[in-house]
Amino acid sequence: xILDWRKELTRDGSRITLxxxxxxxxxxxxxxxxxxxxxxxxxxxxxxLIVESAEEATFRGWYSILEQFQQIRTIKSKLELMASxxxxxxxxxxxxxxxxxxxxxxxxxxxxxxxxxxxxxxxxDTPGCHFTRGWIAGxxxxxxxxxxxxxxxxxxxxxxxxxxxxxxxxxxx
Amino acid sequence: xxxxxxxxxxxxxxxxxxxxxxxxxxxxxxxxxLFFVQYYNRLSFQYEKLLGEKGAAQAAAYLTEAAQExxxxxxxxxxxxWEWQEIVQPMIEKPEDQILGFTAMAEAFGWGALxxxxxxxxVELRLRVHDSYEATGYQQVYGRAPSGKCYMLRGVTGxxxxxxxxxxxxxxxxxxxAEEIRCRAKGDAFCEFWARKNDAGHP
Numbered sequence: 001x002i003l004d005w006r007k008e009l010t011r012d013g014s015r016i017t018l019x020x021x022x023x024x025x026x027x028x029x030x031x032x033x034x035x036x037x038x039x040x041x042x043x044x045x046x047x048x049l050i051v052e053s054a055e056e057a058t059f060r061g062w063y064s065i066l067e068q069f070q071q072i073r074t075i076k077s078k079l080e081l082m083a084s085x086x087x088x089x090x091x092x093x094x095x096x097x098x099x100x101x102x103x104x105x106x107x108x109x110x111x112x113x114x115x116x117x118x119x120x121x122x123x124x125d126t127p128g129c130h131f132t133r134g135w136i137a138g139x140x141x142x143x144x145x146x147x148x149x150x151x152x153x154x155x156x157x158x159x160x161x162x163x164x165x166x167x168x169x170x171x172x173x
Numbered sequence: 174x175x176x177x178x179x180x181x182x183x184x185x186x187x188x189x190x191x192x193x194x195x196x197x198x199x200x201x202x203x204x205x206x207l208f209f210v211q212y213y214n215r216l217s218f219q220y221e222k223l224l225g226e227k228g229a230a231q232a233a234a235y236l237t238e239a240a241q242e243x244x245x246x247x248x249x250x251x252x253x254x255w256e257w258q259e260i261v262q263p264m265i266e267k268p269e270d271q272i273l274g275f276t277a278m279a280e281a282f283g284w285g286a287l288x289x290x291x292x293x294x295x296v297e298l299r300l301r302v303h304d305s306y307e308a309t310g311y312q313q314v315y316g317r318a319p320s321g322k323c324y325m326l327r328g329v330t331g332x333x334x335x336x337x338x339x340x341x342x343x344x345x346x347x348x349x350x351a352e353e354i355r356c357r358a359k360g361d362a363f364c365e366f367w368a369r370k371n372d373a374g375h376p
Contacts, residue, residue: 009207011186014304016207016283024210024306025185025282027203029250030243030325034216037239042223049219057212090198090206110195112206119204 003069003081005088019068021061028116035113035130036121051134051153058138059148066142075099078143086135094132101144101172103151106136108166114159127158129166136168149173177264181274184260185281201257201278202250210283214310217324233324237351238376240328245335245346248275252336269294272333276300284326290365295338298349298368300330305364308357321353323364330366347376 008019016023038046062082072078079096086094092111098104108114108129117128133153140151150173157167188200198205221232251257252271261274269292276287285306290299307323321327330351339345350371355361 009186011182014280014283014286015306016186018207022210022306023207023283024213025205025207026213027205027243027247027250029203029246030240031206033239033243034213037235038216038220041235042220045223046220049216049223053212053215053219056215057209060211061209087192087196089208090192090196090204091208092196110197112197112204115195115197116204 003065003085009088019065021064028112028119031113031131032116032120035117035128047130050130051137054131054134055138055141056134056148058135059141062139062142075143079139082139082143091132091135094136099140099170101146103140103169103171106153106168106170108132108159108168111159111166114166117160123162124160126161127155127166128160129155129158129168132166133168136170140170180264181261181277182281184256185278188256200254202254203247205282210306210310213325214307214314217307218311218315218322233320234376236324237328237331238347240325241331241335241351241376242328242346244329244332245342248278248332248336249342251275251278268337271337272298275333275336279326279329284329285364296370298330298334298351298366300326300333300366300368302326302364302366305357308364311358317360318356318358320359321356321364322358323353323356323366326364327351327353327366330368331371334368347371350376 010017035050038049072081079099083094090112093109095107096104097107111129113129113131133155136153137151141148151170152173153168153170155166155168157163159166192198217236221229224232265271272289272292276289280287286303288301290301292298305323305326307325311318311322331349334349335345339348348371349368351366351368353364354367355365357364
């Protein structure tokens with residue numbers, strides 16, 4: 001991988017930075033508490049807030065990363081980099097499949113949010129990977145050179161509900 | 174004070190580079206993720222905006238409560254982890270030193286530069302934070318704030334006291350309640366949190 005994780009992930013005073021971008025570590029307790037609080041108090045509007053926040057942060061952050069690493073040119077290598085960033089950020093394992101600029105299918109084999117939700121609350125009946133939906137949309141907008149908000153991602157199967165993996169379908173809005 | 178914060182920060186940074194095969198980072202008894210602060214700030218401050226002027230106090234209370242419950246569970250996990258036992262426990266001489274260990278962990282997580290101003294066991298904690306990402310993020314997007322905006326750090330300050338001086342886990346959460354008495358987002362030089370006994374006994 002062109003991005004040397006050990007070199008790029010560093011500290012600037014009390015800040016954590018990845019290739020100069022301001023990051024923070026949070027554990028599953030905080031991430032899941034925020035998700036549950038937003039779902040409980042706002043329902044679908046809370047879910048949309050999670051998706052859109054993840055999408056915007058992903059779009060701006062990974063856009064900056066790709067600007068810094070212009071030797072990563074092809075769509076395939078950009079998507080591979082994004083999958084490795086997802087893993088290195090502790091978000092889980094994700095595979096982009098049959099991707100085009102119109103959309104595609106994405107498989108999640110493991111997930112911080114699934115592991116965290118199951119550890120705190122156990123199984124649920126509805127999909128719970130709202131963060132990853134936004135993350136995928138933001139990635140696709142960066143990789144395919146589109147504007148923020150151009151893609152919509154739905155989770156069609158989720159490990160939280162008992163499936164063997166999470167499955168996401170992405171399409172242009 | 175005997176706690177070597179730098180040693181803890183280094184341990185967290187090294188551990189965070191270890192990824193198990195599932196892309197999950199299990200360190201200090203919790204699953205950790207690393208992401209842009211912009212995500213957390215947008216989530217908190219947009220939530221506040223969506224609830225409107227009338228709901229702003231409720232939004233702040235929910236966000237602080239979520240963080241306090243998180244801080245309580247997180248740092249309970251942290252202090253029971255093998256990493257804590259190996260790295261931090263040998264540096265602890267008296268119960269209050271645990272809070273120094275917690276603040277070093279929080280700094281390692283990238284939440285800001287945390288300095289304890291005052292601890293009175295069972296009574297109060299004053300915690301000063303330079304470069305809180307919440308205050309910085311609010312100012313960057315919305316300008317000067319009318320009130321404190323560091324809901325995560327506020328909740329976590331209360332949680333530190335809950336863990337030391339509240340009832341045994343898991344019954345001690347919300348034994349203390351913190352206010353943000355200074356915030357960089359509203360023009361102060363730094364953020365400062367003051368946790369005191371919560372006589373109401375609930376958030």
